Amino acid sequence: MKNIPDWQPAASLENLKLRARVLAEIRAFFSVRDVMEVETPLLSSAGSTDPYLDSFTSHYQGPLFPAGQTVYLQTSPEFAMKRLLAAGSGAIYQICKAFRNGESGGQHNPEFTMLEWYRPGFDHHILMDEVEALIAAILKTAPARRITYRDLFLEYVGLDPFGLSAEVARAYLQARDIHPPELAGTAIDDWLSLIMTHVIEPALGAEPVFVYDFPASQAMLARVVQAKPAVAQRFELYINGMELANGFYELADAGEQRRRFEADLQQRQQLGLTAVGMSQALIAALESGLPDCAGVALGVDRLLMLAANSESITEVLAFPLDRG
Amino acid sequence: MATYSTNEFKSGLKIMIESDPCTIVENEFVKPGKGQAFSRVKIRNLKTGRVVERTFKSGESVEAADVMDTDMQYLYNDGEFWYFMVPDTFEQYPATKEAVGEAAQWIKGEETCVVTLWNDVPLAVAPPNFVVLAVTDTDPGLRGDTSGGGGKPATLETGAVVRVPLFINIGEELKIDTRTGDYVSRSKD
Numbered sequence: 001m002k003n004i005p006d007w008q009p010a011a012s013l014e015n016l017k018l019r020a021r022v023l024a025e026i027r028a029f030f031s032v033r034d035v036m037e038v039e040t041p042l043l044s045s046a047g048s049t050d051p052y053l054d055s056f057t058s059h060y061q062g063p064l065f066p067a068g069q070t071v072y073l074q075t076s077p078e079f080a081m082k083r084l085l086a087a088g089s090g091a092i093y094q095i096c097k098a099f100r101n102g103e104s105g106g107q108h109n110p111e112f113t114m115l116e117w118y119r120p121g122f123d124h125h126i127l128m129d130e131v132e133a134l135i136a137a138i139l140k141t142a143p144a145r146r147i148t149y150r151d152l153f154l155e156y157v158g159l160d161p162f163g164l165s166a167e168v169a170r171a172y173l174q175a176r177d178i179h180p181p182e183l184a185g186t187a188i189d190d191w192l193s194l195i196m197t198h199v200i201e202p203a204l205g206a207e208p209v210f211v212y213d214f215p216a217s218q219a220m221l222a223r224v225v226q227a228k229p230a231v232a233q234r235f236e237l238y239i240n241g242m243e244l245a246n247g248f249y250e251l252a253d254a255g256e257q258r259r260r261f262e263a264d265l266q267q268r269q270q271l272g273l274t275a276v277g278m279s280q281a282l283i284a285a286l287e288s289g290l291p292d293c294a295g296v297a298l299g300v301d302r303l304l305m306l307a308a309n310s311e312s313i314t315e316v317l318a319f320p321l322d323r324g
Numbered sequence: 325m326a327t328y329s330t331n332e333f334k335s336g337l338k339i340m341i342e343s344d345p346c347t348i349v350e351n352e353f354v355k356p357g358k359g360q361a362f363s364r365v366k367i368r369n370l371k372t373g374r375v376v377e378r379t380f381k382s383g384e385s386v387e388a389a390d391v392m393d394t395d396m397q398y399l400y401n402d403g404e405f406w407y408f409m410v411p412d413t414f415e416q417y418p419a420t421k422e423a424v425g426e427a428a429q430w431i432k433g434e435e436t437c438v439v440t441l442w443n444d445v446p447l448a449v450a451p452p453n454f455v456v457l458a459v460t461d462t463d464p465g466l467r468g469d470t471s472g473g474g475g476k477p478a479t480l481e482t483g484a485v486v487r488v489p490l491f492i493n494i495g496e497e498l499k500i501d502t503r504t505g506d507y508v509s510r511s512k513d
Contacts (some may be wrong), residue, residue, distance in 0.1 A: 050358070104353060105353025106352060107355075108355060178379065179378045181362070193356035193359045196353075197354045197356050218358060220358055
């Protein structure tokens with residue numbers, strides 16, 4: 001940053017105008033498609049159980065909870081939006097703030113703007129079409145490439161990510177002069193992530209690339225197809241080697257959702273992290289019936305970085321954390 | 325043992341990597357879509373000058389390198405060590421040939437240098453950006469040619485050889501830029 005006084009915005013006025021314009025374009029895009037805009041709470045008494053997401057925690061005390069209640073700032077609006085879907089909302093979208101503690105860097109600010117939407121009746125492939133239409137409208141991007149996670153690794157790395165051993169992954173990274181940390185006892189997924197961020201992402205070009213059919217171990221809240229090997233019906237969109245969006249053919253099985261929450265909580269315990277209350281309301285909503293749907297979260301600040309050709313997320317934020 | 329967490333990483337921070345003191349050149353926070361966060365850093369080995377890349381798990385701790393830059397006056401060399409002194413305390417530090425490196429050809433005594441100490445031992449020496457040195461050998465000066473065009477080699481009192489204008493004579497004092505090894509001007513003194 002070029003010595004802008006601290007009280008002033010980090011983003012140029014031009015980029016602030018760009019943000020206003022892009023937000024209007026997003027709303028127009030969904031308006032003509034009859035997708036309803038919704039708002040759900042940023043504060044909730046249930047948090048994200050994901051061991052690698054660190055929620056900001058706060059405390060409410062007053063009417064309703066005279067003895068006090070721990071509340072979390074959301075890491076994404078996913079649970080609340082799925083409750084709306086289960087209640088019969090139909091197609092919905094939301095532009096909101098999401099919060100993730102500990103995340104600050106060239107592409108991260110602990111508070112960021114997320115666009116999330118859900119499409120009943122879509123699977124992840126149809127949703128990729130819609131994501132592509134949205135980014136083409138805003139960024140004027142070339143047609144997107146679609147490639148499975150496995151083919152991506154075979155093409156850029158020459159290794160099959162399914163059944164890859166930690167030893168092979170480590171040797172591969174070391175041979176490329178990328179000295180990986182000790183990941184003793186770490187799942188293969190961390191090695192795959194390292195290869196993704198250190199080798200594949202920098203090699204991906206300016207054209208949009210959808211990566212889909214992730215290993216089942218990286219399913220998050222996506223459905224898993226019990227094929228050989230099992231794959232998660234999840235996709236990510238990369239532009240300029242930057243992850244812009246993450247989507248799922250949404251898991252609707254309440255029992256499976258509960259098992260994944262419990263596995264997360266167990267892993268949190270193993271990692272010595274604080275326990276987080278799982279969303280019983282989401283489980284109840286899934287039990288009552290989530291319509292068949294696909295959903296996606298897209299980082300609006302990163303979208304603006306691409307639109308403005310910015311090197312750092314701070315160039316599109318009025319007041320990033322260090323100016324807060 | 326002092327340590328730094330990855331959250332404290334920034335360029336210029338001195339850390340130990342494989343028993344060598346290093347300085348962070350570049351630090352990048354990497355968080356894949358889902359999963360563990362990492363700090364990806366480029367670091368310069370202060371002993372070898374080599375720049376390498378390392379990746380740390382976010383929150384991991386790394387040993388701090390006890391490295392300090394100190395202004396010291398160069399005193400003399402005894403053929404084995406170059407001696408430097410902290411002006412305030414008169415404390416003296418012998419530096420090896422490896423530590424002095426390129427600086428040796430620019431210093432003759434009394435210059436203020438930046439000495440990088442690692443565990444209180446000189447690791448590197450940076451000479452002043454500009455030094456004034458006398459010419460001990462060069463072809464005879466061409467009287468009347470003050471154009472500065474062309475040029476010829478001249479040996480300085482420290483043994484360094486620099487390219488100088490044709491009009492320079494033996495015994496003259498020259499101002500030299502040590503960062504480039506270029507002649508700047510005749511000394512004004």
